[in-house]
Amino acid sequence: MTGSATDPLHEELLAIALEAAARAGELLRDGRPADLAVAATKSSPVDVVTEMDIAAEKLITGLIAGHRPHDGFLGEEGSSVAGTSGVRWVIDPLDGTVNYLYGLPTWAVSIAAELDGETVAGVVAIPMRGETFHAVRGGGAKATGAWEGERVLAVRPAPVLDQALVATGFNYVATVRAHQAEVARLLVPLLRDIRRSGSAASDLCDLAAGRLDGYYERGLNPWDMAAGDLIAREAGALTGGRPGERPSGDLAVGGTPGVFEPLQALLEDFGAWHD
Known part of the structure; x- marks a missing residue:
């Protein structure tokens, strides 16, 4: 989809999500302890949470609340606030926790902003790949990477x-x-x-x-x-x-x-x- 004019509120939400994802990504990349261990399990003994998942979600929700104190939250590690503004943040502070636990590079920080139930802004940061993907509804999708700056994203031509x-x-x-x-x-x-x-x-x-x-x-x-x-x-x-x-x-x-x-x-x- 080609870029177009977007709602100023959507752009505001995107800017906050970009800041929060960058900060959380830095915490997870640079703060990973050498003796990282499982803090809890979720659906099964091999579906794990680490102390860093919890710390990253706390950082993200705190940063967003500082900018927009009346918004709601839904976070993987337990953040659940209704809010009164019509905006809800849907947060996975560390998508790919098992990869992170084992030192594999494919893990991400995912932050979306919903307005009245529709996702209007989204950011996925993949720190070990040096990439951040982002989009606003109706405005196209882009990625930033240290090797090539910012580029507009487009899917491949469909094969059989x-x-x-x-x-x-x-x-x-x-x-x-x-x-x-x-x-x-x-x-x-x-x-x-x-x-x-x-x-x-x-x-x-x-x-x-x-x-x-x-x-x-x-x-x-x-x-x-x-x-x-x-x-x-x-x-x-x-x-x-x-x-x-x-x-x-x-x-x-x-x-x-x-x-x-x-x-x-x-x-x-x-x-x-x-x-």
């Missing part, structure tokens, strides 16, 4: 499905991911290949940047996809859930025009939307 590179993710609950593995087994012979990075926000941004042709995953939460979904759509991707539905915890699908619909149809046929 059997030449499409598609990313996915797997749940941390063993019974759920067993079915997800079966869906991937059925799907992979019909594609160029499947990738699994461990960060939904990063995958959606790679779709926006033309590095993937499609993406799907079951079991995402709002904070996993709010910013990345907006960035992908503003770069020209189509996103949804089951046919005719929006992305949800049942299923989130994204793709270039020409890949999205056949990928979505296969996922429906293979039962990717249930365990």
